Amino acid sequence: MIKISNVTKKYGDFTAVKDLSLTVNKAEFLVILGPSGCGKSTLLRLINKMIARDSGEIEVNGEDIDDLKGEELRKTIGYVIQSIGLFPHMDVKKNIATVPHLLKWKNDKISKRVDEMLALVGLEPEKYRDKKPSELSGGEAQRIGVARAIASDPDILLMDEPFGAVDPINRLRLQKEFRKIQKELKKTVVFVTHDIDEALLLSDRICILNQGEIVQIDTPERIVLDPKNEFVKDFFKGEGILTILSRKPAIDYAEAVLLEEEPLDENATLRDVLTEMLTTGKDRVALINGSISWDSILKVAGSDINEV
Numbered sequence: 467m468i469k470i471s472n473v474t475k476k477y478g479d480f481t482a483v484k485d486l487s488l489t490v491n492k493a494e495f496l497v498i499l500g501p502s503g504c505g506k507s508t509l510l511r512l513i514n515k516m517i518a519r520d521s522g523e524i525e526v527n528g529e530d531i532d533d534l535k536g537e538e539l540r541k542t543i544g545y546v547i548q549s550i551g552l553f554p555h556m557d558v559k560k561n562i563a564t565v566p567h568l569l570k571w572k573n574d575k576i577s578k579r580v581d582e583m584l585a586l587v588g589l590e591p592e593k594y595r596d597k598k599p600s601e602l603s604g605g606e607a608q609r610i611g612v613a614r615a616i617a618s619d620p621d622i623l624l625m626d627e628p629f630g631a632v633d634p635i636n637r638l639r640l641q642k643e644f645r646k647i648q649k650e651l652k653k654t655v656v657f658v659t660h661d662i663d664e665a666l667l668l669s670d671r672i673c674i675l676n677q678g679e680i681v682q683i684d685t686p687e688r689i690v691l692d693p694k695n696e697f698v699k700d701f702f703k704g705e706g707i708l709t710i711l712s713r714k715p716a717i718d719y720a721e722a723v724l725l726e727e728e729p730l731d732e733n734a735t736l737r738d739v740l741t742e743m744l745t746t747g748k749d750r751v752a753l754i755n756g757s758i759s760w761d762s763i764l765k766v767a768g769s770d771i772n773e774v
């Protein structure tokens with residue numbers, strides 16, 4: 467758990483983070499979203515003491531970070547960023563082993579861990595462990611970055627646009643894989659992005675920042691369907707509805723009305739139902755456990771559906 471209380475950070479006269487309070491729960495995936503320069507990266511770097519705050523308190527797993535040395539704290543918190551990436555002179559296994567090595571793990575434990583991490587992010591250990599970063603594609607390098615961050619099994623991961631350099635197709639695959647890993651391993655994640663779809667797809671909650679202050683912090687559904695003010699509304703511009711629908715399994719919304727037609731696949735989402743309705747003109751679509759009506763979709767999506 468991370469508890470941030472009334473934290474302010476200034477660069478000279480400029481206040482980048484203003485009296486900000488926020489709690490990130492254990493095993494929660496919190497996305498920090500906001501326009502360029504709103505203080506997202508600054509907030510992340512305050513948590514692992516890469517920069518010092520001017521006032522306020524930060525606790526990590528119940529401990530005041532002022533009672534911990536920066537290097538010690540950073541060994542227990544994974545950190546992934548887009549721009550620095552991997553150490554170019556080290557091969558993949560040395561890159562992944564950085565923190566386990568600092569933690570003085572035994573060599574055989576480290577080797578085993580490196581292979582486990584490569585498998586976890588979907589890269590064959592035999593093929594990848596001896597490669598240099600220059601021999602990797604952008605997507606592969608990002609996976610190694612994620613593997614490195616979780617190699618020492620930290621409870622907490624801070625991620626600053628970690629998939630920013632990856633092409634859209636691989637990016638979606640990486641996002642889904644990473645969310646699955648995070649749920650399985652119950653990691654607490656604070657993830658910075660300015661990509662709305664990424665935020666909606668990954669998060670348990672989204673924290674919207676503007677000029678160093680929290681504008682709204684809530685579940686993706688509530689942020690999209692019930693934006694707190696014009697800033698949040700403008701930020702999403704009605705874009706989020708389809709992503710929200712794609713997070714919801716259609717069978718959860720089935721009504722006991724049976725139709726004599728081929729049902730949609732059991733994994734179909736409300737977005738698939740909407741596509742079926744829009745392409746066929748039907749106002750009710752068959753599911754394996756009943757059917758779903760256009761009105762139900764409208765109810766889930768709110769009136770904004772008319773704008774998509």
Ligand SMILES: Nc1ncnc2c1ncn2[C@@H]1O[C@H](COP(=O)(O)OP(=O)(O)OP(=O)(O)O)[C@@H](O)[C@H]1O
Nearest residue numbers: 477480482500501502503504505506507508509660
């Ligand atoms: N070392 C620094 N010295 C002075 N100003 C800084 C410094 N680092 C950041 N800033 C300023 O603080 C503000 C917040 O920066 P930060 O990097 O946290 O924003 P961000 O929301 O992560 O932006 P982006 O999405 O563009 O990465 C920006 O206006 C930035 O110019």
